[in-house]
Amino acid sequence: MTALDELVASIDALGASALSAAIVAAFAMLSAALVLAILRLLRGPSLPDRIVSLELVASLFVGVVAVTSIATRVSAYLDVAIALILVAFLGAVVLAQFIERRRTR
Numbered sequence: 001m002t003a004l005d006e007l008v009a010s011i012d013a014l015g016a017s018a019l020s021a022a023i024v025a026a027f028a029m030l031s032a033a034l035v036l037a038i039l040r041l042l043r044g045p046s047l048p049d050r051i052v053s054l055e056l057v058a059s060l061f062v063g064v065v066a067v068t069s070i071a072t073r074v075s076a077y078l079d080v081a082i083a084l085i086l087v088a089f090l091g092a093v094v095l096a097q098f099i100e101r102r103r104t105r
Contacts, residue, residue, distance in 0.1 A: 019070075026067045034060050051095045058088030 037056045044050040062081045069077035 023067060023071045027064070030060055030063050030067065034064075048099060051092065051099070054095075055088060055092045058084065058091075062088075 034057065037053050037060060040053040041050055041057060044053055062085045065077050065081040065084065069075060069081070
């Protein structure tokens with residue numbers, strides 16, 4: 001094994017450990033944000049606060065699915081994440097229309 005091969009192997013190992021650390025950090029931050037968003041969902045003083053926090057929970061869950069896709073190297077999870085965020089967006093639009101109609105009455 002040449003010196004260049006050893007250098008490439010050490011850089012690959014360093015990159016893999018950095019990626020693993022970044023994945024763990026991302027999961028930790030997303031988990032903390034999910035806990036806080038769920039608390040706001042449960043304690044929200046008004047319906048719009050709860051709707052915004054529900055949208056945030058859906059977005060954070062998409063982040064978890066994306067990080068899982070990176071960690072497992074399965075790109076099919078990204079398709080699931082895209083579909084989930086589209087459904088969450090449509091749900092937020094419907095709930096916003098519901099609130100608007102409720103205010104006009």
